[in-house]
Amino acid sequence: MEYQKIRPQDINYLISVTSEDRVYYGDQINEDYSHDEMQEYGRFMPEVVVEVMTTEEVSKIMKYAYENNIPVTPRGSGTGLCGGAVAIHGGIMISTLKMNKILEIDEENLMAKVQAGVLLMDFNKAVTEKNLFYPPDPGEKSATIGGNVMTNAGGMRAVKYGVTRDYVRGMTIVLPNGEVIETGGKVIKNSSGYSIKDIMIGSEGTLGIVTEIIVRLLPLPKKAVSLLVPFPSLDKCIETVPFILRSRSIPTAVEFMQREVIEAAEEHLGREFPDKSADAYLLLSFDGNSKEEIEEIYDEVAQLCLERGAIDVLISNTQERHESIWSTRGAFLEAIKGSTPEGLDECDVVVPKNKVADFVKFCAQLEKEFGVRIRQFGHAGDGNLHVYACKDNLPDEEWKPKVAAIMERMYEKAIELEGQVSGEHGIGHAKIGFLDESVGDVSMEIMKGIKKAFDPKNILNPGKVVKY
Amino acid sequence: MEYQKIRPQDINYLISVTSEDRVYYGDQINEDYSHDEMQEYGRFMPEVVVEVMTTEEVSKIMKYAYENNIPVTPRGSGTGLCGGAVAIHGGIMISTLKMNKILEIDEENLMAKVQAGVLLMDFNKAVTEKNLFYPPDPGEKSATIGGNVMTNAGGMRAVKYGVTRDYVRGMTIVLPNGEVIETGGKVIKNSSGYSIKDIMIGSEGTLGIVTEIIVRLLPLPKKAVSLLVPFPSLDKCIETVPFILRSRSIPTAVEFMQREVIEAAEEHLGREFPDKSADAYLLLSFDGNSKEEIEEIYDEVAQLCLERGAIDVLISNTQERHESIWSTRGAFLEAIKGSTPEGLDECDVVVPKNKVADFVKFCAQLEKEFGVRIRQFGHAGDGNLHVYACKDNLPDEEWKPKVAAIMERMYEKAIELEGQVSGEHGIGHAKIGFLDESVGDVSMEIMKGIKKAFDPKNILNPGKVVKY
Structure with missing residues (x-):
């Protein structure tokens, strides 16, 4: 489909329904708007950015864009990881950042x-x-x-x-x-x-x-406690998770983390992680309405971890320690990105909970097989894994085919384990091919039909999730 | 759209992909298949009923029906309440009752x-x-x-x-x-x-x-307890609910029930309800992993009910008493139906939790205004109400306009209270008009577009949810 390029009258219209200080075009547009958190998936400048403040403004802009066949890309903070909020066909970008009430x-x-x-x-x-x-x-x-x-x-x-x-x-x-x-x-x-x-x-x-x-x-639950559980190896760490889940205590979170990722986060944050004893960790949290209620549950889980080979169980029940551990966890993505300034690629598959260990070990094998540094962390308790292939100093001609092959293999493995392409990051424009392979043509046709029911002119965020 | 009527070759085809003893046509079809639990919404015989056993059988039947333009109505137990699993255009009814593994x-x-x-x-x-x-x-x-x-x-x-x-x-x-x-x-x-x-x-x-x-x-939660709380009036009973929800204890269930409905259920079941002291009751349940955990929560709620005017708080912690109370609750619909053999109509709106009292009182007013017996019970804790207008001995010419006006008024009230047409029973063919009024033309058009994306020939359960 041919889209209308932005003309001076379009800018005037956008200003007329919003205000002059909320419409940016040409050189006024911040370069950040050309990508999300994965610059690797390309840079695409919108032709005009408008900061909306009300539903009515959005309605007027969409009506105009629809009549004039102008593509529109909505965007929040732009923290996505698959090129979802990027204007790959140019046109208008609607920023919702000022709709913050x-x-x-x-x-x-x-x-x-x-x-x-x-x-x-x-x-x-x-x-x-x-x-x-x-x-x-x-x-x-x-x-x-x-x-x-x-x-x-x-x-x-x-x-x-x-x-x-x-x-x-x-x-x-x-x-x-x-x-x-x-x-x-x-x-x-x-x-x-x-x-x-x-x-x-x-x-x-x-x-x-x-x-x-x-x-x-x-x-708000009245009490929360985290357990940091060091293990001598990633295998022992990740193989403990099904036992925890089978114990029928329900943790709030079960995350796994590796030494290398923690070190990168320490460097990124400029502060130390409270434990250095191990190669791999489980980070668990529990919440509830009384200390006793939580204690009973985490005692059982702590015992179980020790039986499965944990080195120790560190209880984090002060706000300070809690902050220190979870802020490290929160910095993983930035830390990994920082460790490979020339680029990386990401995979956000989700697999059945009892297949997490299989997938984590598979990625470790790929690292050896391809000679590409692979870092991973993720939600061991819900089967959602975040895996990063790091370019480091590899030349483009070596990196590109390798990373393509690695991603292909990971998504194939996810399908084999009855998983799904994305647990939470979505499809954007970068993962459409993998979605297609995973769900098949019939489901893709249904998705295209749904898209057409809402957007028969394909002007809203075109080229994302489904292509037609 | 004109549908193909069932021909002898269609019956033969259905037998060829299933088996002779699972295909019923003509007089062989049980009359029950002509309606769900609301016979008031009309009787419609399918032309042929087929009991399927596998996905493959369903696939072959649908492919055939699609090619031959034959409408198909899927049906489970037929316990619906808005004519959803009824073959209003005839054709094939697919019963899933034998797919019970x-x-x-x-x-x-x-x-x-x-x-x-x-x-x-x-x-x-x-x-x-x-x-x-x-x-x-x-x-x-x-x-x-x-x-x-x-x-x-x-x-x-x-x-x-x-x-x-x-x-x-x-x-x-x-x-x-x-x-x-x-x-x-x-x-x-x-x-x-x-x-x-x-x-x-x-x-x-x-x-x-x-x-x-x-x-x-x-x-499975290890412990569960129910509280039966008698109140001197429906108003006092229903007005207590927001206080319970605001207390931030989280009950598993909060149901309200009235004397008349309980009596009808006693008669229907042929056994007595464990309390006769009051006009209206709240029935609450709590579950958790230890007696102490639950006790702490329900003590607080019990105290609160007494402060708000409850006559008593009866704790049901034996299996026998629990069964007796909940089986009464479970028999309400059948009991109300039994009390008005000539007919009734039903409304299943859901409103914000803090509007339940408003809606319940509104229905009590309608009863007086129209001189039609109205019975209600429902999920006070989640805002979903089941309200029944009973025909009793009213002649048709009096009943029909009255019930139409009552339903109209109820759905209007639900919209006014920012509620929705159906909390859980659905739309079927009986409630399409009310859905339309509630969500408006634009949403209905989107729904029609979704229907077309899945079913461009409109052969699957046509005339339900949306009409086109």
Whole structure:
């Protein structure tokens, strides 16, 4: 499809429905807008960036873009990892970053209503102050809630609390033609026709632009404890996880981490990790309403880890120690990126929980086989792994075929283990080929049909998730 | 659209891909297949009923029906309440009742894989034997899991555990053209393209026929306790609920019940309810892993109920008493139906939790205003109400306009309170008008577009959820 290039009258229109200081074009556009956190997937400048503040503004812009056949890319913080919020066909980029109001925290219904551009960290702070809890906990706290919804972000606490999808109750959506709909609401149950809300979740801004979101909250658990469990080897570490999950205690999070990644994070953060004794660690957390309730559970798990070969079990029950461990965990991605400035590629597969060890070991084999440094960490408790192939000093002609082969092999392995292409980062434009291989032509055709039902002119975030 | 009427060759084809003893036509078809649990919404005989046993059989039948333009209605136990599994255009009815195998209970991943026709009660029994727990708990235990998924059934435990959607992890689906796809799997997180699984959930058999389902399980809570709390009036009873929810203890269930409905259930079951002291009751349940953990929570709630005017708090911690109370609750629908043999109409709205009292009182006013007996019960803790207008001995010419006006007023009120048309029963063919009024034309057009993406020839369960 041929799209209309941005003309001076288009800029004027955008200014007329927003304001002059919120429309950027030509040299005014910050280079950051040309990529997300994976510059490796290419740089694409939008022709114009507009910072929206209301649903009405988004509606007017979409209506105009639809009539004029101009592609539109919605974007939150741009912290994605598969080129989802990048204007690969140019056109208008709509930034939601100024739509950052927490509209309501409803303590009676345990719901909150936010604008899409509210940052996860700001939202967490606001609900915690009211002794409430928004469980989804992706590593990237500067992501927007809208972005989290659009990728169905998962995070660390999915083991116990589920993912973003499980907390979204309603949304306001601007459709590609500019029409505005509301779907769901402050309700717990809903069987009122096809769930437009649920097809929007994880649709990466390709079906509509979500401008307001109603999410469910929980009472804030009164107590939380983390356990840091050093193991002599990665194998021993990762093989312990199924035993923990089988014990039927339900941790809030089960993360695994390796020495090398921790060291990179120490360097990145400029501070030390509280333990140096081991090659591999499990990091577990537990929450509940009383010390006794949690203690009973973690005692059992600690015992089990020691029986399976753990070197020690370090209990982190002070805020300081807790911060030190979890901030290290939170810095892994940045630390790995920092360790390979020339580039890297990423894989975010999810496999059944009892297949995590198989996949982790497979990646370690690939590292040897290809002579490419591979770093991984991830959510051992929910089967979602983040694996990074690092370019280091490899010349392009050696790196490109190797990384392509490594990715191909990883996604093949994920399918073999009955896993899925993406646990939480999404598809964007970078992973469409792997999605296609994983779900097959028939499912891809259904997805294209869904895209057409929402966006018959293919103007909203074209070239992402599905191509047609 | 003109559909092909069933011809002798069609019967022969169905027999050739299944077997002679699983294909019923003409007088062989049981009259029950002409309606669901709401005969009031009309009787429609399918032209042929076929009991399927495998995904492959369903695929062959759909391919044939698609090529020959024959409408197909999938059906589980037929316990629906809005005419969803009824062949309003004739054609083939596919019964999944013989697809009743529990294929796997995977204790490592805490997942189970079942055929769609497994009954909820059989599945509950099987997982309980393994000390596992499938939380969704709709009143109708003889419904199929497939039917539960297709209406996104909620049930009593939604307050704490959520609804069917929250437990479905994967499915095998036969599309209207006979193609078979698998979506999701034994994974906790998934951001791999549009969630076909989630648009299928609650789609009432109009987008595809689900033949196998993977659901998530939890460890079985070790302890459960119910509280039966008599109140001197319905108002006092229902007004206490927000205080309970605001207290931040999380009950598993919060149901409300009235004297008249309890009496009807006593009569229906031929046994007595353990308390006669009051006009209205709250029935609460709590679960957890230790007696102490639960006690702490329910002590607080019991105290709160007494402060808000409860007559007493009866603790049910024996299996016998528990059974007696919950079997009464489980018989409400049948008891109300039995009390008005000439007919009734039903409304299954869901409203924000803090609006339950408003809606319940509104229905009590309607009873007086129209002189029609209205009975209600429901899930006070999650905002989902089941309200029944009873025809009793009213002549048709008086009943029809009155019930139409009552339903209209109820759905209007639900919209006013920011609720939704259906909490868990769905839309079927009986509630399409109310769905339309509630979500509006733009959302209905999107839903029609989704239907077309899956079923361009409109042969699968036509005339349900959306009409075109």
